[in-house]
Amino acid sequence: MFRTALRLAAPRLSVSARVAPRIARALPAVAPVRAFSVSLARCGSGETDAELSSRLAQEISYERQNESSPDAAPPAFVSDFQAAGIWKIEDVAGSDEIALTRSYGNEKIRVLFSIGDIDTSAPEHDEIDAEEANHDDGEPDVGFPVRCAITISKPGQGSLTIDAQAHDGEFGIENISFYKDEKLATELTAEADWNRRGLYIGPQFETLDESVQAQFEAFLTERGIDSDLARFVPDFAELKEQREYCSWLENVKTFIDA
Structure with missing residues (x-):
């Protein structure tokens, strides 16, 4: 359910086959572009x-x-997630961030992630060969990590902020920070970001005693930050990215046509 994660040093993995990389389409040949004209x-x-x-x-x-x-019913995985009634999805059209929020006792919990973690570049030839081999063997596609900022706040008591990655149905925890001022932890303003700089962010999670790590993982699981959520986050990020890309295409086309 959880795994100790090192900070990413390698490039992000390609998007899974469900949202195909945007490789060049088999479109008609482009007519030669005439030389630039000085006249408008x-x-x-x-x-x-x-x-x-x-x-x-x-x-x-x-x-x-x-x-x-846009008027169609949401995909089954989204409907099932919403039907569970645990998390609220905050998804604003045009934004690259998604927030999942819930209350747990006197705690306010938010899981914030971005579609910026999706790599839509064309995969290398060896990656394509590996993907085709997986399809032939009937094995599932390898997913991609999505970085999450998890915030657990108590009024007047401060906030915990957990940096983690959702990948292959697990949360890889990197570090856990504590802020005495919950607003400092939860606000997404440039001022708050500046004020957070220079503050001690806590030790790397993997350096903690293993028993402490295990109890932190149990603490998060009890609050619904579990394998189900770790599978939902990348799936919803892909869905969101596809929607935003289509919207971007239509907006740009409208601008060109105006």
């Missing part, structure tokens, strides 16, 4: 606008094939 096109439209708009439209069509409409 009428109405502020460039000579390449129509071709760019067409390519964006093709990309939108391709991506929408694997995405349900």
Whole structure:
């Protein structure tokens, strides 16, 4: 359920096959671009606008094939997560961050993560070969780590902030910080971030006594920060990234067409 995690030194892994890397599509050949002209096109439209708009439209069509409409019911894994009634999903369109929040006794708990942890670059050839081998063997795809900032606050008593990574159904804890002022731990302003700098963030989790590590893990599991949540976070990050990418494509196309 939990694993002791070292800080990442290697590049992030590629996105799993459920949200395919955006490799070049098999699109019609691009017509040669004419030399840049000093004279401006009428109405502020460039000579390449129509071709760019067409390519964006093709990309939108391709991506929408694997995405349900905004009015459709959420995927089963999201419906099941919401039906459990433990966590509230705070997902604002256009933002790259997602927050999961809940109350536990007198505690306010927040799990904050970002779609910025998703690597949408094309995988190397050896990675593609490995993925194809996994498909042939019927083995599941290797997931990707999503960094999480977990905050547990008590009014007037301060906050714990846990830096962890959700990966393969486990939370890898890196360190646990304590702030006497819960606002300092929970606020997402530039001022709060500046005030947190220079403060002692606590020891690396793996350096703690193993019995202390085990009790911290039990402490978090009791509050719903468990294997189910560790599986949900990367899945929802992928879903969110796909939605935001499609929205970005449509917004850019609208701008180009204006």
